[in-house]
Amino acid sequence: MNEKWTTANIPGQQGRVAVVTGANTGLGFETAKALAERGASVVIAVRNVEKGRQAAARMNGDVSVQQLDLTSLDSVRAAAAALRSRLDRIDLLINNAGVMYNPKQTTRDGFEMQFGTNHLGHFALTGLLLDRMLPLPGSRVVTVSSTGHRIRAAIHFDDLQWEKSYSRAGAYGQSKLANLMFTYELQRRLAEHGTTVATAAHPGLSSTELVRNSPAALRLPLTALAPLITQTPAMGALPTLRAATDPAALGGQYYGPGGRFEIKGHPRLVTSSPASHEVAVQQRLWTVSEDLTGVRFPVVGATQPRTA
Template structure:
């Protein structure tokens, strides 16, 4: 891939792209890049006000940016359902879906539907979103892509289906790792089901940003009320983190580059995968566990109440 950059992205004129968490960090930078290439970008944001502020900022540098800010709270299955219904009614087809939004290392909380929040937002919300947008992805004029954002933290995750919601034992980093492992299991299982059902118009690709300097790192310390941890995270971001613009490159490459094969995993090519240009990488053995992937899919359907039939 060399030093691939956004300049090498193809024209996206006429394409519809959905980005979750589009108002900040990686989602904001991804939205800006998609818009610059001519796509209509549906900005799926928990806060419409923050989404509109982000859209206004993008339009100051890209005057003709085609942006559609819509409310989508991944911690609420009813919000996800309302969002996807609106997108299907308005656009019909979706060409790229970036499952990007997430929360990291927060104190234990539960979503509106009673899920542990990190698993609920990072995985279950995106599972329901992808399933409900599946008819629109199949309706794309070309080959649609589902890009799911994971993290190197998947390596500290473990799929304990006997305590999936971490009710008996909760560690904020362990729960984050589990949610990021779930992202990969989902992305790979989706591609396996695409292949098994002879679906040739959608590809599922996973990615991770390395260590990117975004607001994601600050929510945990803020919700813990720890100024010391917050200050430490700010120092770590300044010393170790690459920019959000650079961190968004693996997602943009996975979404738009030619020759992408479903089931790939894209991350930065630098030291320990923390920074650099996009390259294909290998995730850990647990992320390729076919039994865990199948069980997670079944459990996700049961928990969300959303049947995801890839052949439909």
């Protein structure tokens, strides 16, 4: 495998449609920008439409904006309905948006903010859009996780919303572990269909806005050491782009930086934690996620997603 994979390795994307969440800044911006430059029609799904329009204006190619607030299931449903009305096909769905190390907060639906945004919002969006992807050979769902899925990470079924106690790092780790478990279970369910695949990626340690909610004790050292230990958002986006476009990528694979400790470097296949591969937990999380969001994924051959 080419260990120096860059945007130059992205095959032409003409005729393909990509939806990228959280693409007005950082990793999402660089992901959407690269796909548009390679010929894809890109929809950036963002909470702030005006900021989205400003971001789209800085990209070359066919880029449009869709309002999406992942902290609200009503907004997720409205965005999915709008996308379904305007798009006959979606070749790439890139679940990139996320929050990190928030103080204790809840979404509009009462979910813990990191779990609700990073996992449940994307779970619902994917389920509502998947039938636009199933007919298309080569279509992919790419979900962005983090090395944080290894840190104090478990799926706390007895307290998913962290109502008994709260840990910023623990809640973030749970949400990023959930991203991977969702990918692996989704791929298992897609395998019989044979057209759409699910992959995952992580950006290493990239200099983005995500760390703004980190505790000061962590944020200050990261800021001081950033030039030495972080990589640019453009480099951080490469694992996602490879997971989305490399013809050799397979369903269920996970990409990250190839450098030491996966902190930075060109993207390559990486391995997630043993906990992320626990099938029984993946399946239980799927069922709970369906119950919490009211979204049921389309069965093979179905033409409409089912919502409770």
